[in-house]
Amino acid sequence: MDTIDNAIMLAWAGADNPDNVDGYDPTVTAVAVYIYKDGALVTKIGNATNGGIIGGLSAGTYTVKAANVNAKGEGPFSDTTTFTVTGNKLDYTYPQNCVGPKAPTGLSYITGNPEVPADNPAQKDNKLGVSWAASSTPSIPSYDSSVVGYNLYIFDAETGKPYRRVYVEGAGESNAILDSVSAGEYIVCLSAVNSKGEESALAATSFGQSSKVTVKGVKLDNGQSFDGPNQPVLPEGLEIITEGIQYGFTVSWSSAADLSGQRLNLFVDGVCIKCGINQGQPSYYENRLAAGTYTVEVKAQYIENNVESFGLSKQITVAADPGLEVKTPAELADPSYVPYQPKEPNTTESKEQGGETPGGSVTPGGSETPGESVTPPTTSQKDKPSGTQPTKEPQSTKPPVSTMKPTTTPGKVRVGKVTIRKATKKKKAKKINLKFKKVAGANKYKIQISKTKKFKKVLVKKTTKKISLNINNKKFKKAKKLYVRVKAVKVVSGKTYEGAWSKPKRIKIKK
Secondary structure (H helix, E strand, O other), X not given: OOOOOOEEEOOXXXXXXXXXXXXXXXXXXXXXEEEEEOXXXXXXXXXXXXXXXXXXXXXXXXXXXXXXXXXXXXXXXXXXXXXXEOOOOOOOOOOOEEOOOOOOEEEEEOOOOOOOOOOOHHHOOOOEEEEEEOOOOOOOOOOOOOEEEEEEEEEEXXXXXXXXXXXXXXXXXXXXXXXXXXXXEEEEEEEEEEOOOXXXXXXXXXXXXXXXXXXXXXXXXXXXXXXXXXXXXXXXXXXXEOOOOXXXXXXXXXXOOOOOOEEEEEEEOOEEEEEOOOOOOXXXXXXXXXXXXXXXXXXXXXXXXXXXXXXXXXXXXXXXXXXXXXXXXXXXXXXXXXXXXXXXXXXXXXXXXXXXXXXXXXXXXXXXXXXXXXXXXXXXXXXXXXXXXXXXXXXXXXXXXXXXXXXXXXXXXXOOOOOEEEEXXXXXXXXXXXXXXXXXXXXXXXXXXXXXXXXXXXXXXEEEOOOEEEEEOHHHOOOOOOEEEEEEEEEEXXXXXXXXXXXXXXXXXXX
């Protein structure tokens, strides 16, 4: 039998299965699972996936109960089941309320997987790659249209301490390769996050997959707790290139990388000499340095809150460009660079964002239930709770339902980039047929049409909720060249967030 450390598999006869004669109930929309340890509630999983493998649990003995959920609320508890979790004691307090999206499934390692070619980037030194089943796939049990991204939780397998937490934008994403991971052995868990900042339970690796992964390379002193904001991920294909370059070096990355809402910053010997090198082409040439040997590092940084990723670094030796007045890194320091600064605790702000703490739990019908409620601490939009106080297991026949929203949120609200699939028009017609790919979590889309690729003069502006539509305007009738671009828009808690414009697409004019 397969054993996965620090995890448990949940499975039951689904109420949506007609073969489950005793338990079939087509009104059931979800299952709520309550996990206890030593009589105290560890977590409530409000949207549990049948057959899900829940990770992030410390070694020990647990009890679990479940209840079906429909439009009227939660039903009675199932029988209690006891299970034992193997592995280490994790230095991690599970959020008591995971009532957001369904937990993702299919988590596995790319790094160290013998079926993955040795030249895959995830197999290189100090890299850690994982893959999973995207929550945007309708055919899988963990499909959830509310998901906008994922949180990766990485634990040191030897000590059980947190090593890193990274936010991956996009419900359709199904893998990530992390840079600058210290050599060692790790346990990785994955959660899904929706646009409200609600987070699922942590998913562990699938059965048949290793529960631990070994990263080779050098030891790096770059661990972090899970209490800070989520970090961005470095863009795909990022490289620091010196071969064939007489003076300086080039930083390049994939043209397909989505860096909306982010900047790439260039550091030399710990000094940021250029903030936002990702303006324009997917490469940057640097030749302003005096001759010498330097440690060059590139980091991604969220524009909204200045949180940075761990960097990709390389030691290089450069010759001075005789055509320039070369300088030291200190002389080249970019004054526009602003490092991340943790916010001071603000009790008033936290109360406004998290809501007031109720004195008791509330049943689906709205009546108060006496006794202790499950009340996670309030946090700011970008911070994760550092811990919650244990609550005694309720004695009533119905599980308590917390009125609090989950407290874990993604590092920032980012909006994905639109991909235009089709843009056509018949000759001498005034109607354009436009289709583009849906962006996860987007509420609407802004469209611009111009006669020039640089959109110096916009003929038509339109806002729509559709991803397939016809746009009519008499200005199109005689146009010989037309271009279209689209951006996605998210409205979250009354605030509007816009993504970057798509690549301009020339509209095909048919005869």
